[in-house]
Amino acid sequence: MSIEPTPPNLENDGIENDVERVSADFDRVHSLCEILEPAFEQIENGTPLEDAPLRDKLTELTVLLSELHPADVAAVLESLPPRERNIVWILVKPEDDGEVLLEVSDAVRETLIESMDKDELLAAVDDLDADELAELADDLPHQVVYEALQTRDEEERAQVKAAMSYEDNQVGAIMDFELVSIRADVACEVVLRYLRRFERLPDHTDKIFVVDENDVLQGVLPIRKLLVADPEDLVENVMAKDVVRFRAEDDVEEAAQAFERYDLVTAPVVDDGKRLIGRITVDEMVDVIREESEADMLNMAGLQEEEDLFAPVWDSVKNRWTWLAVNLCTAFVASRVIGAFEGSIEKIVALAALMPIVAGIGGNSGNQTITMIVRAMAMGQLTDTQAGRLLKKEVGVALANGIIWGTVMGAVSWLLYGSLGIGLVMIAAMTLNLLLAATVGVLIPVIMEKFGRDPALGSSVLITAVTDSGGFLIFLGLATLFLL
Amino acid sequence: MSIEPTPPNLENDGIENDVERVSADFDRVHSLCEILEPAFEQIENGTPLEDAPLRDKLTELTVLLSELHPADVAAVLESLPPRERNIVWILVKPEDDGEVLLEVSDAVRETLIESMDKDELLAAVDDLDADELAELADDLPHQVVYEALQTRDEEERAQVKAAMSYEDNQVGAIMDFELVSIRADVACEVVLRYLRRFERLPDHTDKIFVVDENDVLQGVLPIRKLLVADPEDLVENVMAKDVVRFRAEDDVEEAAQAFERYDLVTAPVVDDGKRLIGRITVDEMVDVIREESEADMLNMAGLQEEEDLFAPVWDSVKNRWTWLAVNLCTAFVASRVIGAFEGSIEKIVALAALMPIVAGIGGNSGNQTITMIVRAMAMGQLTDTQAGRLLKKEVGVALANGIIWGTVMGAVSWLLYGSLGIGLVMIAAMTLNLLLAATVGVLIPVIMEKFGRDPALGSSVLITAVTDSGGFLIFLGLATLFLL
Numbered sequence: 001m002s003i004e005p006t007p008p009n010l011e012n013d014g015i016e017n018d019v020e021r022v023s024a025d026f027d028r029v030h031s032l033c034e035i036l037e038p039a040f041e042q043i044e045n046g047t048p049l050e051d052a053p054l055r056d057k058l059t060e061l062t063v064l065l066s067e068l069h070p071a072d073v074a075a076v077l078e079s080l081p082p083r084e085r086n087i088v089w090i091l092v093k094p095e096d097d098g099e100v101l102l103e104v105s106d107a108v109r110e111t112l113i114e115s116m117d118k119d120e121l122l123a124a125v126d127d128l129d130a131d132e133l134a135e136l137a138d139d140l141p142h143q144v145v146y147e148a149l150q151t152r153d154e155e156e157r158a159q160v161k162a163a164m165s166y167e168d169n170q171v172g173a174i175m176d177f178e179l180v181s182i183r184a185d186v187a188c189e190v191v192l193r194y195l196r197r198f199e200r201l202p203d204h205t206d207k208i209f210v211v212d213e214n215d216v217l218q219g220v221l222p223i224r225k226l227l228v229a230d231p232e233d234l235v236e237n238v239m240a241k242d243v244v245r246f247r248a249e250d251d252v253e254e255a256a257q258a259f260e261r262y263d264l265v266t267a268p269v270v271d272d273g274k275r276l277i278g279r280i281t282v283d284e285m286v287d288v289i290r291e292e293s294e295a296d297m298l299n300m301a302g303l304q305e306e307e308d309l310f311a312p313v314w315d316s317v318k319n320r321w322t323w324l325a326v327n328l329c330t331a332f333v334a335s336r337v338i339g340a341f342e343g344s345i346e347k348i349v350a351l352a353a354l355m356p357i358v359a360g361i362g363g364n365s366g367n368q369t370i371t372m373i374v375r376a377m378a379m380g381q382l383t384d385t386q387a388g389r390l391l392k393k394e395v396g397v398a399l400a401n402g403i404i405w406g407t408v409m410g411a412v413s414w415l416l417y418g419s420l421g422i423g424l425v426m427i428a429a430m431t432l433n434l435l436l437a438a439t440v441g442v443l444i445p446v447i448m449e450k451f452g453r454d455p456a457l458g459s460s461v462l463i464t465a466v467t468d469s470g471g472f473l474i475f476l477g478l479a480t481l482f483l484l
Numbered sequence: 485m486s487i488e489p490t491p492p493n494l495e496n497d498g499i500e501n502d503v504e505r506v507s508a509d510f511d512r513v514h515s516l517c518e519i520l521e522p523a524f525e526q527i528e529n530g531t532p533l534e535d536a537p538l539r540d541k542l543t544e545l546t547v548l549l550s551e552l553h554p555a556d557v558a559a560v561l562e563s564l565p566p567r568e569r570n571i572v573w574i575l576v577k578p579e580d581d582g583e584v585l586l587e588v589s590d591a592v593r594e595t596l597i598e599s600m601d602k603d604e605l606l607a608a609v610d611d612l613d614a615d616e617l618a619e620l621a622d623d624l625p626h627q628v629v630y631e632a633l634q635t636r637d638e639e640e641r642a643q644v645k646a647a648m649s650y651e652d653n654q655v656g657a658i659m660d661f662e663l664v665s666i667r668a669d670v671a672c673e674v675v676l677r678y679l680r681r682f683e684r685l686p687d688h689t690d691k692i693f694v695v696d697e698n699d700v701l702q703g704v705l706p707i708r709k710l711l712v713a714d715p716e717d718l719v720e721n722v723m724a725k726d727v728v729r730f731r732a733e734d735d736v737e738e739a740a741q742a743f744e745r746y747d748l749v750t751a752p753v754v755d756d757g758k759r760l761i762g763r764i765t766v767d768e769m770v771d772v773i774r775e776e777s778e779a780d781m782l783n784m785a786g787l788q789e790e791e792d793l794f795a796p797v798w799d800s801v802k803n804r805w806t807w808l809a810v811n812l813c814t815a816f817v818a819s820r821v822i823g824a825f826e827g828s829i830e831k832i833v834a835l836a837a838l839m840p841i842v843a844g845i846g847g848n849s850g851n852q853t854i855t856m857i858v859r860a861m862a863m864g865q866l867t868d869t870q871a872g873r874l875l876k877k878e879v880g881v882a883l884a885n886g887i888i889w890g891t892v893m894g895a896v897s898w899l900l901y902g903s904l905g906i907g908l909v910m911i912a913a914m915t916l917n918l919l920l921a922a923t924v925g926v927l928i929p930v931i932m933e934k935f936g937r938d939p940a941l942g943s944s945v946l947i948t949a950v951t952d953s954g955g956f957l958i959f960l961g962l963a964t965l966f967l968l
Binding site: 022023026027030031034069071072075078079081103192195196198199200201203204205206223224225227228229258259260261262263265282283285286287289290293294296297298300301302303307309310313314316317320323324325327328330331332334335336338339342345346349350351352353354355356357359360361363364365367368370371372374375376379380381382383385386389390393396397400401404405408409412460461464468472 | 682859
C-alpha cells in the first residue's frame with residue numbers, strides 16, 4: 001500500500017494538471033499497445049522481440065507503466081481489449097499486482113486472475129493486508145487462498161476469515177483491521193510519544209480510537225484535536241464521546257450515506273458488546289457510492305451487472321439476456337393486445353399509426369417518474385407515508401401533461417385525419433396512459449422495496465411494459481367504443 | 485461548521501446502529517409534522533398554540549430537530565411537502581440555518597431562502613466560511629450578499645469574490661481557503677509547536693502544505709508522517725514532493741476521479757505560478773461523485789435537473805417538459821413512418837400487432853448499449869480509438885441477439901399467423917433493428933461528447949426515437965417488399 005499517492009515526473013512537466021498528464025499517459029499506453037498487439041504471443045511467452053523498434057516500444061511501455069499509480073494501471077486495464085490488456089498485465093511490476101487487482105472491476109479482475117499461475121498469484125497477494133486478501137479471496141482459486149493463509153500469523157488468519165464471513169454488502173466485508181487505539185486515562189503527550197514509536201500510521205488515520213481494558217469503545221480522539229490540545233490534558237477530556245460507529249452487519253450503503261452526511265474520513269466498527277473490531281475508511285465509501293449509483297443506472301437499463309467493456313461477445317450477450325427476454329415477453333403481450341383489436345384497425349387503419357404515440361409518451365413519462373423515485377429511495381428520502389403523497393403529486397403532473405400534450409396531439413391527429421373523433425380519443429387515451437404511467441411509476445419501486453428487491457432493478461423495462469400494453473389497450477379500446 | 489459530527493443521545497440507546505436511530509428520528513419528525521400541519525398558520529405567525537397536546541408535539545419536534553445533525557435536518561427537509569417543510573424550517577436552530585442551506589439540494593434551497601427575510605438570511609450566513617458564503621451567493625438576494633460581504637474583512641471579501649468567479653463545475657468554486665501551510669526548512673518539532681498555537685485546525689486536515697516565501701507549493705507534509713517523524717528532522721526531508729494538485733480552473737469531476745483513484749482526503753489548489761491558493765477536500769468530492777452519477781441517471785431519463793420531490797406540480801411539469809416534447813416529436817415521426825405503410829397494414833393487419841415488438845427490442849437493447857457507454861465515459865475509460873472497437877463488439881452482440889431472439893419471435897409469429905413469410909420478415913427486421921440500435925447506441929454518446937455535450941443528456945429518449953422509427957421502417961418496409 002503506498003504511503004502517499006506519488007504520480008511520478010511531476011516536477012518536470014510544469015504546471016500541467018495531473019489529470020491531463022495521466023490522460024496523456026493513457027493515450028500513449030493505448031497507442032503502444034496497438035503497435036505491440038501483433039507481437040502478443042512473443043511477449044506472452046517471454047521470447048525476446050527481434051524487431052528493434054518494437055523492442056524499444058516494449059521498453060517504453062514498461063517504463064510508462066512502472067511510473068503509473070496502481071489505480072491508474074487498473075483504469076488502463078479496464079479500457080483495453082483482451083490481448084492488449086494481457087500485454088499490459090504482463091508488464092506491470094509484480095509488486096503492484098495485488099494493488100491493481102484490488103482496484104479493477106470484478107469482471108476485469110476475473111480475466112486477470114485467469115491469466116496468472118499459482119506462484120504469480122501468491123506473490124501478488126503476499127503484501128496485502130488481511131482485509132484486502134479477504135476482498136480478493138472470493139475470486140482466487142481455493143488453493144491460492146489456502147497457501148496465502150499459511151504464511152500469515154494466527155491473528156491475521158482470524159481477520160481474513162472474519163472478513164470473509166460477511167456478505168459483500170456488509171460493513172464487515174470492507175472493514176480495515178489496521179488501526180490505532182489508546183486508553184482514555186493517559187495524557188495527550190503520552191499519546192504523541194506512543195504514536196512516534198510506530199514506523200508508519202495506517203492510511204487515513206484522522207482519529208485514534210479510545211477503548212477501555214476490554215476493548216469497549218469509549219470515544220475517538222481526532223488527530224486535529226490532539227495536535228492543538230494541551231500536552232498535559234487527559235485523552236478523556238479531549239476526545240469526542242458521541243461517535244458515529246457501525247456494526248459489522250450494517251449495510252455498506254447506509255454507512256456510505258452516513259459518511260456523506262457527516263463528512264467522515266474514518267469510523268469505528270464495533271461488535272454487539274461495543275468492542276472495537278475494526279474501522280472503515282472514506283476511500284472504500286467513495287467506491288461504494290460510485291458502485292451504488294452505477295448499479296442503479298445499469299439495473300434500470302436492464303443490464304445485470306457491471307460489464308467488462310471488452311468482454312467477449314458471448315459474455316455480454318449473457319449479461320443482457322434476461323432483460324431482453326423479459327422485454328420480448330412484455331412486447332408479445334402488447335402485441336396480443338393489438339391483435340385483439342385487429343378488426344378495429346382494419347376499419348380505421350389510422351389507429352395503427354397513432355397508437356405508438358400514446359404508448360411512447362406513457363413510457364417516457366413513466367421513466368421520468370420512476371427515475372425520480374429510485375433516486376429519492378437511494379438517498380433515503382422516501383418513507384412509506386411519503387409514497388402516498390408523492391403518488392398524488394405525480395398524478396397531478398400526469399394530468400397536466402396529459403391535458404397539454406394530449407390536446408396538442410389530438411389537434412394534430414384531427415387535422416391529419418380529418419376526424420374530430422380520432423382527436424378526442426387521442427386526448428383521452430394520452431391522458432389516461434400518462435395517469436397509468438404515474439401510478440405505476442410510483443408503485444413499482446415502492447413495491448419492489450417492500451419485498452426487499454432493488455427498486456432500480458429492470459424498472460425501466462417494467463414501466464415500459466405497462467405503458468405499452470396499457471397504452472394500446474386504452475387507445476384501441478376507446479377507439480373501438482366510440483369510433484366504430 | 486461542526487468540529488466533529490455529534491449525533492446526540494448515543495450513550496443511551498445501547499448498540500443500536502446510528503443509521504437506524506436517525507431513520508427512527510425521521511419517522512418521528514414525519515408523524516409530528518403531519519399532526520402539526522393543520523396548525524401551520526399559527527406556527528408560521530408565531531402565535532402560541534391553544535391546544536395543549538399540540539403544544540407538546542411542537543416542543544417535542546423542536547427538541548428532536550435541535551438534536552439532529554444539520555445534514556440530517558437537510559435530509560428531513562428534502563423529504564417533506566411544502567407546508568410541513570416550512571414548519572420544520574421555522575423550528576430549526578437559527579445557528580444551524582447556514583449549514584442546512586449548504587446541505588440541501590438546489591431546488592429545496594430555493595424554497596427555503598424564499599421563506600426567509602433579509603435579517604434571517606444575514607444571520608444564517610454570518611458564521612459561514614468564505615467558500616461557503618460563495619457557494620450560497622448565487623441563490624441569495626443581491627442585497628443580502630452585499631451586506632454579508634460588508635461584515636467580512638478585506639481578505640475574506642477577496643476570497644468570496646474569487647470563489648464566485650468560477651463556474652459551478654470548476655475546482656475554484658468548491659475550494660476551501662482555510663488551510664495550514666509551513667516552510668520546508670523548519671524541524672518537525674517546530675511544526676508541532678506551531679500547530680499547537682491554533683485554536684482549531686481546519687476540517688479534514690490530513691496534510692500540511694509546504695510553501696516557499698512566495699507561497700509556491702513545495703510539497704505536502706502528511707500528518708501521519710509528521711506524527712512518527714523524528715522531531716529534529718527537517719520538514720523537507722519528511723514531506724512528499726510528488727503531490728496531486730489542481731488548478732482552480734480544473735473540472736471538478738476530473739478532480740473527483742483523482743480523489744477516488746488516489747484515495748485522497750485533501751489536495752492543494754495552485755494558480756498558474758504554482759502558488760498555493762486553496763485546497764479541496766474529500767467531503768466535497770463525495771458530493772460531486774453523487775451529483776454526477778445522479779445527473780447522468782436523471783439526464784438519461786430526460787429529466788432536466790434534480791427535482792424537489794415535493795415541488796409544486798407546475799414546476800415538475802416544466803422540469804419534464806422539454807424531453808416529453810422531444811419524445812412527442814420523435815413519436816410523431818415514427819407515426820408518420822407507419823402512416824406511409826397504411827396500405828400494407830390494411831392488407832396484412834398482423835403487421836400492426838407485430839411492429840411494436842421489433843421497435844421495442846431495439847429500444848431495450850439500445851438502452852443497454854448506451855448505458856454502458858455513458859458509464860465508461862463517466863469513468864474516463866473510453867478514448868476515441870476505443871470507440872471503433874467497442875462499436876465492433878456491440879455489433880457482434882446485436883447480431884447474436886438478433887439471430888437468437890429474432891428466430892424465437894419469428895417462429896412464434898409463423899405459428900400465430902400461419903405465414904412463413906411473416907416469420908422470416910420478423911427475423912430479418914429484428915436483427916437489423918438490433919444492429920441499428922447497437923450502432924446508434926455507441927455513436928450518440930460519442931458524438932455528444934465530441935461536441936462537448938453531456939453524453940447522458942436525453943440519450944434514452946434519442947435512442948428510443950431511432951429504434952422506434954427505424955424499427956417500423958425496417959419491418960414495414962421488408963413486409964411491403966416481400967409479403968405483398
